Amino acid sequence: MALYTPAYQPSGDEIAVIETSVGTIRVKLAGKEAPIHVANFVELAEKGFYNGLKFHRYVPGFVIQGGCPNTRDLTSDEVRADKVGPGGPAGTGNPGYSIKGEWTVNPNNQHKDGTLAMARSQMPDSAGSQFYFCLGPQPALDSGYTVFGDALGAEDLKIIHSLGKGDEIVSITIEGTA
Numbered sequence: 001m002a003l004y005t006p007a008y009q010p011s012g013d014e015i016a017v018i019e020t021s022v023g024t025i026r027v028k029l030a031g032k033e034a035p036i037h038v039a040n041f042v043e044l045a046e047k048g049f050y051n052g053l054k055f056h057r058y059v060p061g062f063v064i065q066g067g068c069p070n071t072r073d074l075t076s077d078e079v080r081a082d083k084v085g086p087g088g089p090a091g092t093g094n095p096g097y098s099i100k101g102e103w104t105v106n107p108n109n110q111h112k113d114g115t116l117a118m119a120r121s122q123m124p125d126s127a128g129s130q131f132y133f134c135l136g137p138q139p140a141l142d143s144g145y146t147v148f149g150d151a152l153g154a155e156d157l158k159i160i161h162s163l164g165k166g167d168e169i170v171s172i173t174i175e176g177t178a
Helices: 035-047 076-080 154-162
Strands: 015-020 024-029 057-059 063-066 115-118 131-134 147-151 168-175
Touching (some): 024 035
Antiparallel strands (some): 024 147, 057 063
């Protein structure tokens, strides 16, 4: 799969407003530290790519993951039951391209509680649309997965920690775009 280079140029002022079925999460995006990941996320959000997707992976004390397009046509209960969607199993979908990993060039690539990072397969440059929030510090992920944002405050962390498998991403909007 060819690597995609987003057209959007992050300013470093972007804030993602992630409306979920549990509540709203505000995330300061790391446009200066992970410009490819932030630009990709902004472009997907602005196209409405994430609207209606479900969180498909939940590992208590580790991560909550979403952004797989294969969850779009499944109900929350079907995602919880690991039903396979029209595009295949949850966790295997992408936007049709991959982006280059940036964990080696991001000086703040630390997986802390509430960190937003991009999931990928075993191939280093295979991230596309799936993202996760850390549910506590995960330093073992620092050397292989790109961090591209952090929850803004305690209320945001509270919502992140209340998410579960099958919860919906209602919409993602981006504040601070040029």
